[in-house]
Each structure stands twice: as structure tokens, then as C-alpha cells.
Amino acid sequence: xxxxxxxxGKRLNGQVRISGAKNSAVALLPAAILxxxxxxxxxxxxxxxxxxxxxxxxxxxxxxEKDGQTIHIDPSNMISMPLPNGKVKKLRASYYFMGAxxxxxxxxVIGLPGGCHLGPRPIDQHIKGFEALGAQVxxxxxxxxxxxxxxRGARIYLDVVSVGATINIMLAAVKAKGKTIIENAAKxxxxxxxxxxxxxxxxxIKGAGTDVIRIEGVETLSGCMHTIIPDRIEAGxxxxxxxxQGEEMLIDNVIPQHLESLLAKLREMGVSIEANEEQxxxxxxxxxxxxxxxxxxxxxxxxxxxxxxxxxxxKAEGTGVVTDTIYSARFKHIDELRRxxxxxxxxxxxxxxxxxxxxxGAKVKASDLRAGAALIIAALMADxxxxxxxxxxxxxxxxxxxxxxxxLGATVxxxxxxxxEVEQFQNS
Ligand SMILES: CC(=O)N[C@H]1[C@@H](OP(=O)(O)OP(=O)(O)OC[C@H]2O[C@@H](n3ccc(=O)[nH]c3=O)[C@H](O)[C@@H]2O)O[C@H](CO)[C@@H](O)[C@@H]1O
Ligand SMILES: C=C(OP(=O)(O)O)C(=O)O
Numbered sequence: 128x129x130x131x132x133x134x135x136g137k138r139l140n141g142q143v144r145i146s147g148a149k150n151s152a153v154a155l156l157p158a159a160i161l162x163x164x165x166x167x168x169x170x171x172x173x174x175x176x177x178x179x180x181x182x183x184x185x186x187x188x189x190x191x192e193k194d195g196q197t198i199h200i201d202p203s204n205m206i207s208m209p210l211p212n213g214k215v216k217k218l219r220a221s222y223y224f225m226g227a228x229x230x231x232x233x234x235x236v237i238g239l240p241g242g243c244h245l246g247p248r249p250i251d252q253h254i255k256g257f258e259a260l261g262a263q264v265x266x267x268x269x270x271x272x273x274x275x276x277x278x279r280g281a282r283i284y285l286d287v288v289s290v291g292a293t294i295n296i297m298l299a300a301v302k303a304k305g306k307t308i309i310e311n312a313a314k315x316x317x318x319x320x321x322x323x324x325x326x327x328x329x330x331x332i333k334g335a336g337t338d339v340i341r342i343e344g345v346e347t348l349s350g351c352m353h354t355i356i357p358d359r360i361e362a363g364x365x366x367x368x369x370x371x372q373g374e375e376m377l378i379d380n381v382i383p384q385h386l387e388s389l390l391a392k393l394r395e396m397g398v399s400i401e402a403n404e405e406q407x408x409x410x411x412x413x414x415x416x417x418x419x420x421x422x423x424x425x426x427x428x429x430x431x432x433x434x435x436x437x438x439x440x441x442k443a444e445g446t447g448v449v450t451d452t453i454y455s456a457r458f459k460h461i462d463e464l465r466r467x468x469x470x471x472x473x474x475x476x477x478x479x480x481x482x483x484x485x486x487x488g489a490k491v492k493a494s495d496l497r498a499g500a501a502l503i504i505a506a507l508m509a510d511x512x513x514x515x516x517x518x519x520x521x522x523x524x525x526x527x528x529x530x531x532x533x534x535l536g537a538t539v540x541x542x543x544x545x546x547x548e549v550e551q552f553q554n555s
Pocket of ligand 1: 153247248250251288289290313430453454
């Protein structure tokens with residue numbers, strides 16, 4: 128088991144290339160189950176969630192070949208193997224095996240997903256959608272059993288705007304008989320990316336990226352080639368790092384329109400941002416001014432950048448109020464930031480950051496993926512060395528973060544933990 132060490136205070140300078148989008152990739156791989164011939168996906172990030180999804184595709188009989196950032200998936204010999212336990216529990220996106228296997232085999236058994244602990248993360252809207260398409264769904268000892276004689280298109284109104292439910296219903300509906308309409312659908316760019324892959328496979332989907340998606344079911348889907356979109360959350364994380372500790376940072380392979388809510392907030396704080404079609408040039412101002420943020424569904428401020436942004440606010444002058452309307456309890460990073468001398472209160476479901484002040488290096492633990500990003504940003508700004516444990520969360524979503532930061536001029540390295548440290552970590 129490893130920990131990450133960061134010596135704070137170094138200014139970040141230079142260029143960083145953003146990897147393919149985690150939240151797209153984790154749906155694109157399961158989507159390949161629906162095809163009858165080879166699917167090739169290019170530009171994938173090197174993250175642990177994708178390793179696990181590749182293993183799961185092999186468990187159900189898929190042939191998976193990886194070649195750098197490209198994956199070739201031959202789904203022709205896949206079967207509807209039950210996956211009630213094991214690796215499905217290690218990530219959130221294993222729930223996409225439900226929609227994809229239901230679409231292809233009309234049956235699936237999938238354990239309830241894992242993923243970041245952000246408070247309750249029900250999947251009732253996924254199940255509502257599968258049932259509307261004609262599936263019988265039961266939850267037996269922590270696994271979801273799905274079965275349908277046939278899938279029939281339906282009109283489905285999502286009571287909660289959900290990325291996962293929108294994609295999962297799309298995966299099942301592309302092979303249902305007749306027309307499906309998903310109303311109050313999520314509009315995230317990752318949904319458009321998955322719809323683009325499915326369309327290349329022969330699916331008929333209109334309206335992805337709006338809140339009404341129309342799908343006309345087809346009999347068969349064939350293999351295709353697809354290039355993934357860049358990761359807007361990774362890009363946003365580096366943009367926040369640039370604002371926090373940068374001199375001049377060029378962020379390459381990004382779609383700036385995907386980050387408008389974040390860029391608007393950074394500009395309000397006094398950060399200079401120049402954008403072209405696929406790059407952002409970020410220079411922080413001399414002084415940062417505090418702002419409030421409230422997370423919302425896309426195109427609002429993304430909940431996945433809330434925790435990293437909270438770290439940035441410690442450097443800004445004034446009081447910033449952070450409210451997360453998607454995951455109201457996504458505040459596990461706050462206690463760790465307090466260990467680093469942060470002055471943050473959590474009151475009435477909001478984090479209140481009264482800055483600016485100097486953070487101090489400390490031993491801290493990443494409780495989830497974006498809490499990890501928040502701690503890295505804090506460590507880059509802090510006096511002294513910060514030791515971050517819980518790297519398995521960070522590795523779920525950030526490709527080679529230590530290498531990327533080193534190339535930007537940070538002093539950061541990974542070290543094996545001693546047996547005593549591992550024991551302390553496991554008991555904490
Ligand atoms: C793998 C992946 O893409 N993960 C992202 C996805 O998670 P995920 O798809 O799990 O998140 P959702 O968009 O589904 O969740 C949004 C909100 O709806 C609630 N909800 C969701 C489904 C449901 O059936 N019932 C229900 O009540 C959730 O508890 C949450 O409060 O979108 C989140 C919100 O942008 C991001 O933080 C995650 O990074
Ligand atoms: C919450 C996240 O991921 P997941 O849904 O995969 O747990 C995230 O990417 O910030």
C-alpha cells in the first residue's frame with residue numbers, strides 16, 4: 128500500500144494533457160456488451176476503475192485487448208453470467224452491466240455497486256426505468272436480479288435527474304421493441320458520448336444532451352470505433368490547481384464549454400483564463416476573491432469539483448459558502464482539511480470557508496476520489512510536507528497524477544507505507 132507525499136509551496140508551471148473521461152469510459156466499456164462484433168475505444172484513461180471493468184467483461188466471456196489508451200472488446204462470446212459479488216462492488220459504474228446485459232440477454236444478476244461514499248446513492252430510478260421497459264426486478268441479498276421476456280419501449284419520467292439512470296435506461300432501451308422516451312433526463316456531456324458510441328453501433332437515439340431523449344429500439348447492434356471525450360473533471364481539477372498554486376498552466380485536450388460553470392467562478396475570483404477549442408491557459412491573479420458555489424446538475428457547477436474547489440477557497444479573501452445540492456453530505460474532506468489548519472465550518476448543510484490563511488502540511492486520509500483531489504490541492508499550497516493515504520480512491524479517477532504534477536514543477540512522490548502505517552490506516 129502506498130501513500131502520496133507532497134512538499135507544498137512550489138509554483139506550478141507548464142503544460143498538462145488531460146486524459147479521457149472516467150465517467151464516460153466507465154459506461155462505454157459496458158456498452159460494448161450490446162454489440163455483436165468488435166468495439167474499439169480510443170483515448171481511455173489509465174485508471175483502476177477501467178481495469179476492473181475490463182476484468183468484468185472478461186468474466187462474462189468477452190475478449191479484451193488493451194493497447195495503450197485503446198481497448199478492443201470482442202463481445203461475441205459473452206454470456207449473461209451472474210455477477211452478484213466480487214469486483215462489481217469495487218466501483219459505482221458496475222451498475223451499467225444491468226442495462227447492457229438486460230438489453231442484450233434480457234436477464235442479468237449484478238451486485239449492488241460500490242463507488243465513492245457520498246451519503247445515500249439509491250438506484251431506484253434505474254430500476255423504475257428497467258421495470259417500465261418490461262423487466263421484473265428484485266433485490267436479493269444485495270444483488271439485483273433482472274429478467275424480461277421482451278423489452279418494450281416506454282415513456283419514462285425520471286423523478287430525480289440522474290446520470291447513471293439516464294445512461295442505464297438508454298443501454299437497455301436501444302434494443303427494446305418500439306419507442307422509449309426518457310423525460311427529465313440528465314444532460315451531462317458523458318451522456319452524449321455514450322449516445323454517440325451507441326449510434327455508431329447502429330442505435331437510433333435523438334436528444335442526448337437535452338432533457339428528453341428519444342430512442343427507437345433496433346434488433347441488432349454491431350461493432351464500431353469510438354474516441355472518448357476528455358475528462359472535464361480532471362481538467363477542472365487542474366484548473367483549480369492552477370488557480371491555487373500556478374504561475375501559468377496550459378491545460379491541453381479539454382472542451383472548455385464543458386467547464387463553463389467552473390471557469391465563470393474562477394474568473395469571478397480574479398483568475399485569468401484564455402480558452403481556445405481544446406486548451407485553457409490559466410494564470411491566477413495576485414489576490415483571489417472568495418465566491419459562493421452551489422452544485423447543480425449539468426450545466427451547473429459539478430458536484431465532482433465541489434471538494435477540490437473548497438480547498439481553493441482557503442486561499443481566497445473573504446467568506447465562501449459551498450452548498451452541494453446533489454450529495455448534501457459530501458463533506459468528508461473537511462475534517463482532513465482542518466488537520467491542515469483550514470478554518471472551515473459545516474453549518475446547515477453548507478461548508479463555510481473564511482479565508483485566506485496558510486495551510487500546514489499534515490498526515491491526512493482521502494475518504495473518496497474527489498476528497499483525494501481536494502487534499503492534493505491543499506497540500507500543493509501548504510507549508511511543509513503532506514502525507515496522503517487512501518490512494519486507491521485517487522487512482523480510480525486520476526491518471527498518473529504524481530507524474531503529471533511533477534512535470535508541472537511540484538515536488539510529489541509515492542512511497543510504500545510501513546506495516547505499522549498500513550495497520551493504522553486500516554483501523555482509522
Ligand atoms: C460513474 C459516474 O458517472 N459517476 C457520476 C454520476 O454518479 P451517479 O450516476 O451515481 O449519480 P446520479 O446522477 O445518479 O445522482 C444524482 C442524485 O440523484 C440521486 N439518485 C440517483 C439515482 C437514483 O436512482 N435515485 C436517486 O435518488 C443520487 O442520490 C444523487 O443525489 O453522477 C454524479 C452526479 O453528477 C457524479 O458525482 C458521479 O461522479
Ligand atoms: C463520485 C465519483 O465517482 P463514482 O460515481 O464512480 O463513485 C466521482 O467521479 O467523483
